[in-house]
Amino acid sequence: MPAPRVSVKTKIFELEIVLAEVRPSVRRRVQVPGEIDLAVLHEVVQSAMGWTNSHLHEFEIAGRRYGIPDPDWPAQDVTDESKGKLFRLVKQGDRFGYVYDFGDNWAHEITVDKVFTAEPGVRYPRCVAGQGACPPEDVGGIWGYEEFLVALADPSHPDHDERREWAGGEFDPHRFEPAEADRALEWLAWRPLTSTS
Structure with missing residues (x-):
């Protein structure tokens, strides 16, 4: 299946992801197409932060839980994350939660810092800044x-x-390599906007 293409209509969401209550601070700033669903955003968080996607996870947006519903437990009240597009759920200035590994309970706070038009030739998603080792x-x-x-x-x-x-x-808990975090997102890359798109 070919990668999706960034178009002139694609809005890019700049998100700050902060691992809550951890010292020294662990944070990443990523830019993602607004059309991604939460299942892809989960992969972005895992890759940019440095997690290994070995445990369950869940988003909470406006009081609603999103994740992978368990067919054996339909009453768990979790909305399928693959059906929730980012741009339909949040806007600039919004904050929402993401928990990874229900045993260790790693809580992340995600803030939509900016929404802007895609730049031609730029690969999204990408990591543009960060701090601290996962x-x-x-x-x-x-x-x-x-x-x-x-x-x-x-x-x-x-x-x-x-x-x-x-x-x-x-x-080293202070170690953060921007290029390494950005490379970790390459496998999720959309085809970039061209100047003629």
Whole structure:
């Protein structure tokens, strides 16, 4: 299936994604076509933040929950995220929530900072700014992450070696590579607007 194409009518939504209550701060600023559905926005958040898409997730917009409905539990009151287009659900200035991993409960606050016309030749979605490294998967949520950082920072901590090995080596919570976060979104790329589109 060919990638969708950005047209002259495509509005680009600039979103700030902030991982709530985590220190040091973890945030990403992404630009996405407004026509994407929430299932694709989920993939954008996962890729830009550095998560591995290993757990369940859910959006909450204007008091309504969006995710992947469970056919075995139809009363769960979750709207199918693949049926919700971003531009129909939010506008500039709106804020909404995204939770990833219901065990660790990583809460993200997403703000629609700007809505603008697509630029010719620019690939969307893209990551244009950010801060901080994404916590490792299954670290135990906010409290587990704090303990993880304490153990890593102190070579004499009894869990230091185990945590370092579990993290795959050195882990810098302040590390953010803009080009790396942007490259992580390439697989979701729409065909860019051309000057003749």
